[in-house]
Amino acid sequence: MSKDLLSQNIVEMPQSGIRKFFDIIMTKKDVLSLVIGEPDFQTPMYIRQACIGAIIDGKTHYTSNWGIPEFRKAVADYLEYRFGISYNYENEIVPTIGASEAIDLAFRSTLNPGDEVLVPDPSFVSYNMCIKMAYGVSKRLPTYEKDSFKVTAENLEKAITPKTKMLVLSYPSNPTGAIMTKEELMKLVPIIVKHDLIVIADEIYAELTYGCEHTSIAALPGMKERTILISGFSKAFAMTGMRIGYVCANKEITFQMIKIRQSTTVAPATPIQYACVTALNDGRKDDYSEVSYMREKYDERRRYISERLKKMGLPAFEPQGAFYIFPSVQKTGLSGYDFAIKAFEKYNVAMVPGNAFGVSGENYVRMSYATSIEKIAQALDAIEKMLSEG
Numbered sequence: 001m002s003k004d005l006l007s008q009n010i011v012e013m014p015q016s017g018i019r020k021f022f023d024i025i026m027t028k029k030d031v032l033s034l035v036i037g038e039p040d041f042q043t044p045m046y047i048r049q050a051c052i053g054a055i056i057d058g059k060t061h062y063t064s065n066w067g068i069p070e071f072r073k074a075v076a077d078y079l080e081y082r083f084g085i086s087y088n089y090e091n092e093i094v095p096t097i098g099a100s101e102a103i104d105l106a107f108r109s110t111l112n113p114g115d116e117v118l119v120p121d122p123s124f125v126s127y128n129m130c131i132k133m134a135y136g137v138s139k140r141l142p143t144y145e146k147d148s149f150k151v152t153a154e155n156l157e158k159a160i161t162p163k164t165k166m167l168v169l170s171y172p173s174n175p176t177g178a179i180m181t182k183e184e185l186m187k188l189v190p191i192i193v194k195h196d197l198i199v200i201a202d203e204i205y206a207e208l209t210y211g212c213e214h215t216s217i218a219a220l221p222g223m224k225e226r227t228i229l230i231s232g233f234s235k236a237f238a239m240t241g242m243r244i245g246y247v248c249a250n251k252e253i254t255f256q257m258i259k260i261r262q263s264t265t266v267a268p269a270t271p272i273q274y275a276c277v278t279a280l281n282d283g284r285k286d287d288y289s290e291v292s293y294m295r296e297k298y299d300e301r302r303r304y305i306s307e308r309l310k311k312m313g314l315p316a317f318e319p320q321g322a323f324y325i326f327p328s329v330q331k332t333g334l335s336g337y338d339f340a341i342k343a344f345e346k347y348n349v350a351m352v353p354g355n356a357f358g359v360s361g362e363n364y365v366r367m368s369y370a371t372s373i374e375k376i377a378q379a380l381d382a383i384e385k386m387l388s389e390g
Helices: 017-025 045-056 069-083 098-108 126-133 153-159 182-194 251-262 270-285 289-312 336-347 373-389
Strands: 093-096 116-121 137-142 164-169 198-202 227-232 245-248 365-368
Touching: 045 270, 069 093, 069 245, 069 270, 093 098, 093 251, 098 126, 098 198, 098 227, 098 245, 098 251, 116 126, 126 137, 137 153, 153 182, 164 182, 270 289, 289 373, 336 365, 336 373
Parallel strands: 116 137, 116 164, 164 198, 198 227
Antiparallel strands: 093 245, 227 245
16 A cells, blocks of 8 residues: 555554564463553452443433533542542543543643653653654653652753653653652652643552552642643553543643544443442442552562562562563663563563663563462563573
């Protein structure tokens, strides 16, 4: 097919490094996979029953492009209760088809051609692609293991140019598991305000922190109006297949998002919106005990995989959030990509090469511990064998 028939903007877009590697591992059976960031838990039964109940009750018709008001009200109450952020549910919250649609809407509603967006490197692969689809320019903001993969004020200031419009902050981080404390975020605020930046705060893993509480930059003084907050139900509530999330921003931005949505996705599935109302409202009655249970299990796995990797001699920054660990493989003499390929081809273990998340991940691999300790142990046994055999 002639390239004249295709969008050059999309032709030039790279394939997702995560999905590319996932497609590779699907060519083999019985792979010990530490690839996909999907909870191995079932969606809590009370949420599934709420979705079924909504269908039985005939709640299967179109909603407004804004979704149902009950959903937005439940999200507003949850964010106030958990993170101390106050949003007007009538015009500052938009339900989305997963956090992925929220990311897309955030960039398309704010970027003009040539606007620069600072993206931490390494970070989730979709940001760069969504920026390109919005005709913006993605600019690397390197983060380093010596800084626990956090954005520092010094590095942020250095990276800003006259064309910089936005900063992405994705903490807890995929792929590193890094978090940013309130004190660390406070150091960024004066720089953000000085340069009049918009912040995209992707907080999909906000409920998954270990030994510390998540702080949203939107909750800090003067930051709510310049922050687009993105989150959802996939990770903490184990609802990946239901494809439901939300984006919060000032009404000038959300109204632009709604104009995009009118001609694209319309709104998330109606029964699932009602299920989320139950997830947030009923879950709050016992302080989200189902979420707490899953977080405790992830924490057990986190400590196990950290200790095993340490004993193997694969140094890894100890993650404090999400369900990923990002060990360096540099001492093996292999790049992250070569290490992952060798582990897959010869030892049947799958992980994601660190360079899928940016240049800074060249000597790393990402391992997901969103699977049982038994499966993690089998995969680590195989990696240990690979290291011993050289």
